[in-house]
Amino acid sequence: MDLQRIAAKLYVTDFGTIGPGAAEYIPIFHRWIQSGELSGLPLDVADYGHVTDGPGVMLIGHESDRALDLSDGRPGFTYVRKRGASGALRERFAQVIAETVGGARRLEAEPALEGAVRFRPDELGITVFDRLNAPNTRSTLEALCDHISAAVADVLPGAKTSLVQVGDERRPFRVDVAITGVAQPTAA
Amino acid sequence: MRDAAAWKDRLQSEMPPDLAEEIDLFEAQLELRRQEKIDERVFAETRLRRGMYGQRYDNGQRHDGIDSRDLDYPDAPTKGPDTLWHAPGMVRIKIPYGGVTPEQLEVLAECAEDYSDGILHITTRQDVQLHYLHLDDGPTLMRRLAAVGITTREACGNGVRNITGCPIAGVCRTEAVDVTPYADALFRFLLGHPDCQDFGRKFKPAFSGCAHEACGLVMMHDLGYIARVEEVDGEPVRGFDVYVGGGLGTNPYQAELLVEFAPESEILPLAQAVGRVFARLGEKKNRNRARVKFLVAKLGIEEFRRLVSEEREVLPHDPRWTSYLDDLEWAAEDAKLEPSALDGAAQPEGFDDWYRTNVYKQRQEGYAVATIALPLGDITSEQTRLLADIARAYVGESVRTTVEQNIILRWVSEKDLPALYEELKGIGLAAPGAGTIVDITACPGTDTCKLGIASSRGLAAELSKRLAIKQYELDESVRGLRIKVSGCFNSCGQHHVADIGFFGNTRTIDGFTVPHFQVVLGGRWRENAGSYGMPVGAVPSKRIPEVVDAIADRFIAEREQGESFQDFTARLGKKELGALISDFKGVPAHTEDVSAYVDWGDAREFTRKDMGIGECAGEVVTRVDLELSRAESIAFEAQVALDEGNLGKADAKAFEAMLWAAQSLVRTQMADPPEDPDGIVTEFRERFYDTKLFFDRFAKGKFARPLFERHEFGPSFGHERDLVELIENTSLFIDAAYQCDIRMAGAQSAAV
Numbered sequence: 001m002d003l004q005r006i007a008a009k010l011y012v013t014d015f016g017t018i019g020p021g022a023a024e025y026i027p028i029f030h031r032w033i034q035s036g037e038l039s040g041l042p043l044d045v046a047d048y049g050h051v052t053d054g055p056g057v058m059l060i061g062h063e064s065d066r067a068l069d070l071s072d073g074r075p076g077f078t079y080v081r082k083r084g085a086s087g088a089l090r091e092r093f094a095q096v097i098a099e100t101v102g103g104a105r106r107l108e109a110e111p112a113l114e115g116a117v118r119f120r121p122d123e124l125g126i127t128v129f130d131r132l133n134a135p136n137t138r139s140t141l142e143a144l145c146d147h148i149s150a151a152v153a154d155v156l157p158g159a160k161t162s163l164v165q166v167g168d169e170r171r172p173f174r175v176d177v178a179i180t181g182v183a184q185p186t187a188a
Numbered sequence: 189m190r191d192a193a194a195w196k197d198r199l200q201s202e203m204p205p206d207l208a209e210e211i212d213l214f215e216a217q218l219e220l221r222r223q224e225k226i227d228e229r230v231f232a233e234t235r236l237r238r239g240m241y242g243q244r245y246d247n248g249q250r251h252d253g254i255d256s257r258d259l260d261y262p263d264a265p266t267k268g269p270d271t272l273w274h275a276p277g278m279v280r281i282k283i284p285y286g287g288v289t290p291e292q293l294e295v296l297a298e299c300a301e302d303y304s305d306g307i308l309h310i311t312t313r314q315d316v317q318l319h320y321l322h323l324d325d326g327p328t329l330m331r332r333l334a335a336v337g338i339t340t341r342e343a344c345g346n347g348v349r350n351i352t353g354c355p356i357a358g359v360c361r362t363e364a365v366d367v368t369p370y371a372d373a374l375f376r377f378l379l380g381h382p383d384c385q386d387f388g389r390k391f392k393p394a395f396s397g398c399a400h401e402a403c404g405l406v407m408m409h410d411l412g413y414i415a416r417v418e419e420v421d422g423e424p425v426r427g428f429d430v431y432v433g434g435g436l437g438t439n440p441y442q443a444e445l446l447v448e449f450a451p452e453s454e455i456l457p458l459a460q461a462v463g464r465v466f467a468r469l470g471e472k473k474n475r476n477r478a479r480v481k482f483l484v485a486k487l488g489i490e491e492f493r494r495l496v497s498e499e500r501e502v503l504p505h506d507p508r509w510t511s512y513l514d515d516l517e518w519a520a521e522d523a524k525l526e527p528s529a530l531d532g533a534a535q536p537e538g539f540d541d542w543y544r545t546n547v548y549k550q551r552q553e554g555y556a557v558a559t560i561a562l563p564l565g566d567i568t569s570e571q572t573r574l575l576a577d578i579a580r581a582y583v584g585e586s587v588r589t590t591v592e593q594n595i596i597l598r599w600v601s602e603k604d605l606p607a608l609y610e611e612l613k614g615i616g617l618a619a620p621g622a623g624t625i626v627d628i629t630a631c632p633g634t635d636t637c638k639l640g641i642a643s644s645r646g647l648a649a650e651l652s653k654r655l656a657i658k659q660y661e662l663d664e665s666v667r668g669l670r671i672k673v674s675g676c677f678n679s680c681g682q683h684h685v686a687d688i689g690f691f692g693n694t695r696t697i698d699g700f701t702v703p704h705f706q707v708v709l710g711g712r713w714r715e716n717a718g719s720y721g722m723p724v725g726a727v728p729s730k731r732i733p734e735v736v737d738a739i740a741d742r743f744i745a746e747r748e749q750g751e752s753f754q755d756f757t758a759r760l761g762k763k764e765l766g767a768l769i770s771d772f773k774g775v776p777a778h779t780e781d782v783s784a785y786v787d788w789g790d791a792r793e794f795t796r797k798d799m800g801i802g803e804c805a806g807e808v809v810t811r812v813d814l815e816l817s818r819a820e821s822i823a824f825e826a827q828v829a830l831d832e833g834n835l836g837k838a839d840a841k842a843f844e845a846m847l848w849a850a851q852s853l854v855r856t857q858m859a860d861p862p863e864d865p866d867g868i869v870t871e872f873r874e875r876f877y878d879t880k881l882f883f884d885r886f887a888k889g890k891f892a893r894p895l896f897e898r899h900e901f902g903p904s905f906g907h908e909r910d911l912v913e914l915i916e917n918t919s920l921f922i923d924a925a926y927q928c929d930i931r932m933a934g935a936q937s938a939a940v
Contacts, residue, residue, distance in 0.1 A: 002190070005302065027791035034252045041260060043245060043276070046320070046635065047789050048307055050563040050649050052616020053570070055306050060320050062261060062274060065305065071570065083322065129302045132191055132198075170294065170573060172301060 001143065004085050005129035006092060008100040009069060010119045011076040017116045018068070018075040021049030025057040025068040028110055032059060039099065040064050066103050077104040077119065080129075089144065093151030097124065101155060121182050124152065125166075128173040136173040141165045148175065156182045195328045202335035210341055210380070211334060214238050215327040216821035216828075222273075224265050230817045232268030233809040237347055239280045239340025240326050242268065242803045243319065243636050246275035253792030267323055268803065276320040278636060279304075280343035281333060284375040285353030285368060285395065286314035286588035290576035293587065295336045297572035299329050308572055310565040312629060312682050313392065314589045315343060315350050319636050341379060344803070346387045348378040348463075353395040354403040355588040356557055358519060359550040359598050363397030365415035365426050367404070368519035370455060371395040373512040377456050378463070386467040386811035388478035392435075393459065396716050399429075405591060406716040407443045408434045408685060410480045411462055413455055414716065426452045432462060432492065433484030436679035440720045441481040444489040446496065456509045461499040464859070465492070504860055521599060524584035527554020528603035539609050541620040541660070547605060550598070558597045558608055559622035563652065564630055564645050565593030567617070574615045582608050591682075593629055594622060625662065625669045626655045629682060633675025633692060634787065638800035640675035642692025642703040642729055646788025648673045654733055666740045669753055670713055673705070684720040685711040687753045688739060693726055694796060700778050703729040703787040703794045707769055709739070710757030722757065724765040730784045731772040742768060812929045815852035816922060819845045823918045830911055838911050839903045842918040846895045849925040853882070856932065869899045882928050891917075891924035 012018060029045045032038055041062035048054045049070070055078075056070040062083075069078035079100040085092045104119045126148055128134045134144065141163070149161045159182045163175045192215075200208065214234070221231040247270045248259045264273035281296070288296075296316055300308050303325040304318035311317055321329070330340055342348055351371050358366035374393060378384055384391065393411040396403035406412030413428040427449040434443030450458055462480075469487075471478040484492045535543075548557040560575070567575070579587050579597055586598040600608055612618035621627050628651055631637065633644030651671060659667060674681035674691040683689025689708035694701050704726040711721030727735050747756055757765060775784035787794050826841035847865055850872040854861040857875055862868050873896070876882040883889050894917035904910050 026789065030253055030791040034254055043259060044250065045791075046305065047646075047649075048305075048566060048568075050652075051307070051566050051568055051571075054566070054568045058305060060276070060305065062259075062276075065320075071306075071568070130191075131298060131302065132194055171570075 001089060001133050003089065003092060003128055003130050003134060004083055005081065006085065006096045007078055007080040007125075007127040007129070008093075008096045009076045009078040009125040009127075010100055010104045011074050011123055011125075013118045013120050015075055017113075017118075018070075021047075022056045022068045022070060022075070023047070023049055024112065028107070028112055029057060029059040029066070029068075032106070038066075042066075064099065066099075068107075076125070077107055079103055089147040090150045090154070093126070093148050094154040096126075097151055097155045100124075122179050124177040124179060126175050126177060131172065134173045136165070136167055136169050136171050138165070140173050141175065144173070145175070148177065152177060152179065158182060192328050195331055199331045199335045203331060204334065204337070206380075207334040207339055207341070208331070210238075210339075211327055211330045212825065213818060213821045214330070216824040217817065218323070218327065220820060220824055221265060221267065226817055226820065227813075228266045228268055228271075230809050230813050232271065232803065233345055233814060234817060235267060235323070235326075236345030236803060237342050237814075238326065238330065239282070239343035240321075240323060241278045241280060241344045242271050242638055242800070243275065243277045244634070244638050244640065244798060244800065246271050246277060246638070247800050248272050248275065249798070251792065251795045251797045256797055270800070271803075273323060277323060278317055278319045278632075279321050279326065279329065279340055280311070281316040281318070281338060281340050282343045282350045282375075283314050283316055283338070283589050284351050285357070285371040286355050286590060287368070287372075288587050288589060289336075289585045290579045290587065292336045292338055293572050293576040293579070295332055295338070297569040297576075299332055300572070301569040303329050306569045308567050308569070309632070310562060310567070310589045310593045310595065312565075312591050312593060312631065312680060313350050313352050314355075314591055316589070317632075319632075339379070344390075346389050347391065348381070348384050349390050349392045351375045351378075351393045351395065352404050352409070352591060354397050354401075355590045355596050356548065356550075356598070357395075357397050358521065359552060359555070359557060360397055360401075361549070361551040362401065363403075363415065364417045365397055366519055367395040367397045367413070367415050369512065369516040370413065370415075370428075370452065372519070373508075374456060374459060376512075377508055378459060381460065381463070383460050383463045383467060385814065387463075388466075388470045388472040389475060391463070391466065391480060400715055402591075402685075402713045403716055405682075405685065406431055406434070408436055408440070408682070408717040409443060410435060411459060412443055412716070416449060418449060428452065428455055430455070430458055433481040433489070434717075435479050435481040436682065436684050436720075437479070438476075438677045438679075439481075440679070440684045441485065442719070443481075444484060446489070446493055452513060453510045457500055457503055457506070458496070460503060460506075461496045464499045464503075465495045469495070521586050522584070523552070523555060523599040523601070524582065525599075525601040525604065527552065528601045529554060530602045530605060533606075535606050536610050536613075538613070538618070538620070539606055542609055542618055543605065545620050545624055546622040549602075552599075554602055555598075556600050556602050556605060558600050558605065558612075559590070560595045560597070560612060560617045561619045561622040561627050562594050562617075563619070564628075564648055567595070571615050571617060575617065578608070578611050578615075581611075592623065592627060594627070619656075621656065621659055623670070624659070624667050625671060626652055626659050627670075628652050629670075629672040629686070631674050631680035633673075633681075634798070635789075637675055637680075638803065639678060640692065641694060641796065641799065642675055642705060643787040643789050644673040644675035644681055644690075644692060646790065647690065647705065647729060647732055650788050651733060651736060655736075662740070663744045665747060665753075666744060669740075671736070672711075677706075682717075683708050683711070685713050685717040686721065687711065687713070688736060689721050690732060692729075694794075695726060695728075697775060698778060700785050701794055701796060702775055702785055705729055705732050707732075707735060707765075709765055710754045712754050719754070722762055722765070724762055725769050725773070727769055727772045728775045728784055729787055730775070734772050735769050738768060738772070810929075810933075812852050812856060815855075816849055816926055816929070819848035819852065819922050819925070820919075822848060823915065823922060826915050826918065830908070830915060835908065835911055836903070839914065842911070842914045843898050843903075845918050846898065846921050849922045850876075850895060853925055853928060856929070865899060869895065876928065881932065882924065884924060884927065887924075891920050894918065895921055 630648035672686035
């Protein structure tokens with residue numbers, strides 16, 4: 001299965017720490033671009049904070065997007081790999097999860113946020129945007145769950161996972177991953 | 189690539205054959221451009237005519253707030269002049285008269301999620317746009333849309349754009365006629381029409397059911413129809429006042445009356461005749477003077493009318509002109525639920541405010557239209573999917589987009605309005621204030637547009653946020669005003685027809701470039717965009733909220749009894765209004781406060797260095813170039829068929845490619861070239877072979893012979909090597925056609 005468009009999301013512990021519309025993340029993401037330290041080719045910042053439960057503030061890139069994501073009414077940090085993924089499925093999921101954890105860690109350390117934003121250690125959302133190869137069905141879950149669990153453990157050593165499929169077949173494949181055995185996913 | 193083929197197989201039987209063929213051709217052109225076998229200018233126009241547009245920074249440069257940086261995309265050919273292949277772009281999706289079904293909404297949502305950033309953007313001409321899209325995803329996206337009857341064809345480029353129409357057509361209390369079936373017929377008739385392929389610039393039609401409301405904004409369109417009913421011999425007869433030559437931009441023109449009360453049977457041929465006159469006489473070299481409004485102004489409406497009439501007389505009859513009139517009833521929608529009245533039960537919190545601004549009582553008793561006010565025209569994929577469910581439950585199929593970047597649900601049974609409101613509220617789509625001062629229209633501006641100068645969306649978001657807080661404290665006369673914002677003078681935000689309009693520009697202050705907005709006051713939205721506002725001066729972007737407050741305060745304080753905002757601004761005049769905003773022209777020194785030098789919604793200090801060359805008008809590429817490019821794509825399909833062992837298809841495609849190329853040359857001498865192989869070959873032989881126009885200096889007429897032989901002797905694919913030769917000769921024939929066109933163009937310019 002040649003999956004390319006894979007997303008992972010870590011949720012903030014306290015929604016109240018994210019201001020309305022998440023506008024404070026606009027300068028942060030611009031600074032991230034200026035720093036030249038991100039993987040891939042970051043391009044621009046897109047502000048969708050005006051849309052209810054939307055993608056929030058996005059850092060659009062060529063291979064991947066990052067976002068202070070407001071979807072589902074649960075703010076979090078999302079990394080979406082869009083193209084150029086290679087290797088086994090486990091490696092692809094691991095790369096996405098590692099970038100998500102890395103981005104969340106970067107936000108927690110962001111001076112402008114003064115340590116106010118923390119991410120939950122016990123939950124991760126995984127979405128695959130590929131309705132052709134990975135529809136949101138039981139059989140896709142069966143095909144992918146081991147790869148996802150292994151990928152989580154690769155990034156977060158010691159993690160034990162349990163996966164719950166979310167949504168119906170009209171939606172992209174998505175699982176919520178409950179994680180135990182990890183104190184803080186963003187702790188290096 | 190594998191997925192693209194799999195999607196194609198899966199959807200093949202669901203796509204209308206004509207759309208499927210167009211997408212196959214585009215896919216072939218993509219491959220040819222990847223191999224650099226198509227000129228980048230020709231490919232750019234081809235791409236635009238499939239709705240795939242460039243986006244800001246696609247030249248590989250972006251100012252990050254410190255310096256201009258190279259964006260190091262992977263190596264690939266360009267997808268247009270100075271436009272990098274891998275740079276994200278935008279796709280514009282045509283939604284004729286805004287009509288969209290729940291099923292289509294679902295597929296649009298899926299495409300936004302799978303190829304874009306999960307946001308659907310409704311435009312000021314009722315299209316849907318997806319941004320940050322990769323060109324390689326184009327064909328698959330188009331197939332998924334085509335499978336539910338949606339096309340992106342000619343959504344951009346120098347062709348007939350989306351046809352806008354009154355979103356409440358058919359349910360409006362004051363319309364003369366439901367324009368839906370007429371707009372639909374014109375859309376189908378003009379899509380890919382041969383007479384509309386050689387325009388110097390874009391061409392935007394619109395339909396309105398009445399003259400007095402804003403409706404389809406006919407007066408600002410290239411071609412517009414306003415429906416009327418007249419009594420003829422005691423019987424009501426439907427017809428249209430036909431307008432031509434309207435348009436916004438730097439030189440806004442009001443459309444002029446071309447034909448008074450054209451019978452319904454004439455509206456399609458009239459459009460065709462206008463198209464022919466525009467194609468023949470419109471400016472082709474200077475893009476800034478190439479819209480039909482300039483041609484009408486140059487010739488005068490009398491002469492333009494005479495030319496159109498003359499052209500109409502000689503048009504070969506087309507049964508499609510009137511065949512649709514046999515069934516206009518398809519547009520008469522059936523309500524999903526029984527009519528009812530709002531009962532006296534307690535309403536949910538917020539319902540009354542929403543009801544006051546977002547609900548319109550239909551002329552059909554017991555039904556209403558509910559407007560979903562979208563912030564900046566944006567809606568997420570998930571909201572769109574849930575909205576499709578809500579639409580199915582309450583109204584069935586009856587959903588439309590609007591030119592105010594909103595979505596409406598028609599045929600809501602009135603007693604269901606509170607429940608509908610609750611459901612919309614549950615998905616964040618129940619904002620009140622539709623059509624009021626908080627419902628601000630804005631083009632994409634500097635967010636994604638290459639031409640954007642200032643942040644129209646940033647300003648609109650800021651104004652909307654500030655005004656929403658105090659909307660119920662505002663005087664009723666101010667609440668009803670409309671604000672529209674464009675990122676530059678090209679007017680995609682339609683600022684000319686707003687009560688309070690803005691368009692982006694800049695000023696240099698103490699050596700620093702400061703984003704500004706020109707203030708345009710008193711445009712008339714009603715009466716089909718009945719008059720344009722007056723520019724009164726430019727103000728720094730960050731001070732625009734103060735300007736809005738000052739204008740509102742002055743209007744409340746000095747408005748005469750019953751005076752409209754248009755009359756008020758006209759009474760005050762440009763000088764007085766200029767003085768009113770003059771207090772807001774200053775900004776703090778750069779050393780004191782840098783925020784004025786940063787645009788709304790951005791964190792970088794302002795620069796104009798990210799502006800690019802616009803694609804909105806497309807490249808000026810001749811029709812022959814485009815048709816020869818199409819011939820090349822068909823020849824490419826022949827090669828693919830041969831590689832797959834499908835010899836019959838390979839032969840047919842090679843012959844078709846030569847016929848396209850021959851016909852494109854014939855068309856340079858003949859407005860209506862034959863469509864059949866016999867006719868094309870005969871005309872080509874007489875006009876280009878016998879006259880030796882086609883002859884190469886060294887090869888003479890050699891390259892034409894494969895066409896004649898294939899035509900005369902029919903298919904010959906007993907041996908694969910014959911077909912290899914035929915396809916090679918097809919390519920040589922197309923090359924020779926290109927050379928012939930270049931020689932003819934050279935001879936023409938030498939003659940001039």
